[in-house]
Amino acid sequence: MVTIVVADDHKIVREGLIRLLEAREDFTVIGEAANGDEAVALVMEKRPDIVLMDINMPKLSGIDATRQLGKAGCQSKILVLSMHESRAYVEEVLRAGASGYVVKNSASTDVHNAIDAIQSGASYLSPAITQQVVDAIARPGDGGPSGVSMLTEREREVLELIAEGLSSREIASELGVSLKTIDSHRSNLMDKLDIHKVSGLVRFAIRAGLIEA
Amino acid sequence: MVTIVVADDHKIVREGLIRLLEAREDFTVIGEAANGDEAVALVMEKRPDIVLMDINMPKLSGIDATRQLGKAGCQSKILVLSMHESRAYVEEVLRAGASGYVVKNSASTDVHNAIDAIQSGASYLSPAITQQVVDAIARPGDGGPSGVSMLTEREREVLELIAEGLSSREIASELGVSLKTIDSHRSNLMDKLDIHKVSGLVRFAIRAGLIEA
DNA sequence: CCATTATTAGGAGTAAACCCCTAAAACGCA
DNA sequence: TGCGTTTTAGGGGTTTACTCCTAATAATGG
Structure with a gap:
C-alpha cells in the first residue's frame, strides 16, 4: 500500500x-x-x-x-x-x-x-x-541553465527593477550609477535572454520568480 | 438528469x-x-x-x-x-x-x-x-469597479495584445485599424487604470487573468 | 430626441526605449 | 601575468511609447 x-x-x-x-x-x-x-x-x-x-x-x-x-x-x-x-x-x-x-x-x-x-x-x-x-x-547555444542563471547579479537586479516598472533613469538613480550603465545592462540582458521588449521581460521575471505578478 | x-x-x-x-x-x-x-x-x-x-x-x-x-x-x-x-x-x-x-x-x-x-x-x-x-x-462610490470591468471590450482587447508583447503598430495591423486608434485606446485604458507603463500593464493583465505569465 | 459612450482617427511634441558601436577599471582565475 | 568577465560609461542614432489636444461616426440608453 x-x-x-x-x-x-x-x-x-x-x-x-x-x-x-x-x-x-x-x-x-x-x-x-x-x-x-x-x-x-x-x-x-x-x-x-x-x-x-x-x-x-x-x-x-x-x-x-x-x-x-x-x-x-x-x-x-x-x-x-x-x-x-x-x-x-x-x-x-x-x-x-x-x-x-x-x-x-x-x-x-x-x-x-x-x-x-x-x-x-x-x-x-x-x-x-x-x-x-x-x-x-x-541546444548548446542557450542550452545550459535556462534564463535567470545566465544573467549576472547586476543584470538580474536591473531586470527586476525594469519588471517592477522603473524607468532606466529611475533605476540608474536607485543603484547610484549612470543612465548609460543601465542601458548597457539592459541591452546585455536582453541579448542573453533574447527578449527585446519590456512586456516580455516582465513576464519572464514573473515566470522566473524574480517578482510577483 | x-x-x-x-x-x-x-x-x-x-x-x-x-x-x-x-x-x-x-x-x-x-x-x-x-x-x-x-x-x-x-x-x-x-x-x-x-x-x-x-x-x-x-x-x-x-x-x-x-x-x-x-x-x-x-x-x-x-x-x-x-x-x-x-x-x-x-x-x-x-x-x-x-x-x-x-x-x-x-x-x-x-x-x-x-x-x-x-x-x-x-x-x-x-x-x-x-x-x-x-x-x-x-459602498458604490468608493472603490468603484476596480480594474478590468471599467474597460471597454476594445480596450481590453488592446490591453491583452500590449501585454502579450505586440507593439502599437502590430496591434493596429492585427485589428485592422489605424496606429492612431490604438494610441487612443492605449491612452484611454492607461488613464482608466491609472497605470502608465507597459510593465504595469503586463502585471495588471496577468493579475486580471487576461494573459498568462 | 438628446446625452453619453465607444470606436475611430489625426497633429504635434517630449521622453523613453532600443540599437549600433567603443572602452576603461576591477575582479577572479589559471 | 595575462585572460575572461563584470561593471562601469559614453556617443549617436532610430523607433516606440506616451501625453496633450481635437473630432467624426455609430450605437446605446434615458
Whole structure:
C-alpha cells in the first residue's frame, strides 16, 4: 500500500486529486495540506511514501516546501504538480529535490505512472516536459541553465527593477550609477535572454520568480 | 438528469471535476473542452443544462466564452469556476452572463449546491464571494469597479495584445485599424487604470487573468 | 430626441526605449 | 601575468511609447 499526502491550495482540486488517486486500490491518501507550511508539517508527522505537491501555494511554495523537506532529511518522495511547462521550472523543481514533475494538463494515469515510477526509486517527468528537457540539452547555444542563471547579479537586479516598472533613469538613480550603465545592462540582458521588449521581460521575471505578478 | 459540459484547460483538473460531478447520480457530464473556443463550439452543439467553466483558458477566456454564448442566445446556464476571489472578477463574470461563481477553493458539495441553484433559475455565489459583493454594493462610490470591468471590450482587447508583447503598430495591423486608434485606446485604458507603463500593464493583465505569465 | 459612450482617427511634441558601436577599471582565475 | 568577465560609461542614432489636444461616426440608453 502506497501512502500519499496531497498538497494543493484549492480544496476542490485537492478533492478531485484524491478521488483520482484512490481509484487505485493500492494507493491511500493519509493527509492533505492547503499550503506549503502545512505540507511540511504534515509530511514530517505522517511520513508518507509520496507527496503530491502543487507548486503554487500561499505562504510557502511547493518548491520551497520540497527544499525544506530535503534539508530535514525527509525520505518521502515528492511528486510536483505544476501548471507550467517551462524548462526553468522543471530545473528548479528537480534541483529542489523532487523525484517527479507532472503538469496539470496530464491524464490521471500519468499521475499513477509517476507514482509507480518514483516509488521504485526512478524519476518521472511528464511527456510534455521530457521533450523540453531534451530540447534544452540538444541546444548548446542557450542550452545550459535556462534564463535567470545566465544573467549576472547586476543584470538580474536591473531586470527586476525594469519588471517592477522603473524607468532606466529611475533605476540608474536607485543603484547610484549612470543612465548609460543601465542601458548597457539592459541591452546585455536582453541579448542573453533574447527578449527585446519590456512586456516580455516582465513576464519572464514573473515566470522566473524574480517578482510577483 | 442534469447534463453538464466541463471546460478547463488542465486535463487533470477536468478529470477530477468530472468525478466530483458524477458522484451525484442525477448529474451527467456529456462533454469537456480545453479552451474557450472549444467550449463555445461544444456547448452550441450539445446544449447542456450546465456549463462548468474555468476562467483562465487559452485562446478564449472563460469570461469571453460566456459572453459569446450569451450573445448567441444559448440557454445553457453557466457556472464559472475561478481561483480569484476579487470583486472585479465577480462583477465581470456576472456581467458576462454567468449564473454562478464558485471559487476553486470550495468543497465539491458547494459545486453541487451551485448547480442545483442555477438549474432552478437562481444565481449562486461562493460563500467567500458573497461578502465581497455585499461590500461592493454597500459602498458604490468608493472603490468603484476596480480594474478590468471599467474597460471597454476594445480596450481590453488592446490591453491583452500590449501585454502579450505586440507593439502599437502590430496591434493596429492585427485589428485592422489605424496606429492612431490604438494610441487612443492605449491612452484611454492607461488613464482608466491609472497605470502608465507597459510593465504595469503586463502585471495588471496577468493579475486580471487576461494573459498568462 | 438628446446625452453619453465607444470606436475611430489625426497633429504635434517630449521622453523613453532600443540599437549600433567603443572602452576603461576591477575582479577572479589559471 | 595575462585572460575572461563584470561593471562601469559614453556617443549617436532610430523607433516606440506616451501625453496633450481635437473630432467624426455609430450605437446605446434615458
